[in-house]
Amino acid sequence: MERRRIPLWLKVSWTLWVVVWAPIYLSRYGPRNFLWYCDLGNFLIMIGLWAESPVVLSWQACSVLLVQILFTIDLGVRAVCGVHPIGGTGYMFNDDGSNLPLGLRLLSLFHVVTPPVLVWCLKQVRYDRRGLYCQVATDWVVLPICWLGWSEQVNLNWVWGPFDRPQYVVQPAWLYLLVCMLAYPLLLSLPVHLVLSRVFRRAA
Numbered sequence: 001m002e003r004r005r006i007p008l009w010l011k012v013s014w015t016l017w018v019v020v021w022a023p024i025y026l027s028r029y030g031p032r033n034f035l036w037y038c039d040l041g042n043f044l045i046m047i048g049l050w051a052e053s054p055v056v057l058s059w060q061a062c063s064v065l066l067v068q069i070l071f072t073i074d075l076g077v078r079a080v081c082g083v084h085p086i087g088g089t090g091y092m093f094n095d096d097g098s099n100l101p102l103g104l105r106l107l108s109l110f111h112v113v114t115p116p117v118l119v120w121c122l123k124q125v126r127y128d129r130r131g132l133y134c135q136v137a138t139d140w141v142v143l144p145i146c147w148l149g150w151s152e153q154v155n156l157n158w159v160w161g162p163f164d165r166p167q168y169v170v171q172p173a174w175l176y177l178l179v180c181m182l183a184y185p186l187l188l189s190l191p192v193h194l195v196l197s198r199v200f201r202r203a204a
Contacts, residue, residue: 004052005124010117011049018046021107028104035146035156037063037138038111045114049121058131061118061196062189063138071111087163127200132193136185143184147177 021042025033034040041064048056074086078093090096092105146156152166152173159180161167170176 006049006052006121010121011046014046014049014117017110018042021110024104024107032150032154032156035142037142037157038068038114040142041114042110045118052125054122054125054128055130055134057118057121057125058128058196059134059138060131061122061127062131062135062192065115065118065192066188068111068115072115075112122196122200127196129193129197132185132189135189139181139184139189143177143181147174 022034025039034043041060044056045060047053048060070086071089074084074089075092077083077085078089078095084090084095091098091100092108094100094105143157143159147159150156152160155161155164155166157180158164159177160173161176167176170179
């Protein structure tokens with residue numbers, strides 16, 4: 001029998017987390033919210049954990065790892081120094097006037113937990129370079145859906161402007177969508193892919 005590379009307790013813990021988190025987000029935000037890459041990632045990481053799939057886990061690393069590391073940095077600096085060096089975590093402190101309940105904000109701490117979980121799991125199963133291609137395909141499918149399906153007031157995955165704010169510099173609006181479809185793979189996924197490819201190639 002092949003030895004498990006990812007322990008059962010981690011698989012069960014992540015699954016229980018999704019079982020608790022998903023209904024709360026569904027009730028609060030509706031099903032469209034699961035198109036956010038970080039939220040979609042919770043489900044795909046769960047699948048990757050149970051399947052011990054290098055492709056799925058690498059795919060999600062290319063999808064969310066850099067963004068969630070930046071989230072963690074912004075959150076930590078705001079907690080210690082009182083300023084947001086990057087932006088995007090204002091809602092965690094109600095700095096943006098959203099006045100979200102504390103319990104709902106605490107649920108967003110999964111952004112902090114996900115990076116070490118992903119990196120550790122990739123150490124067990126190894127990084128698969130096909131993850132980058134999966135994420136590029138995701139960008140080219142999900143981003144147009146977010147743009148066509150909802151307006152700038154919803155701004156899923158920031159396809160109408162960064163940090164939940166619509167932008168009016170790049171016009172027409174569909175041109176900004178094309179910018180996102182090119183920039184997300186080049187600026188968010190490719191750097192992660194290059195780093196992980198080198199790190200795990202050396203480890204091998």
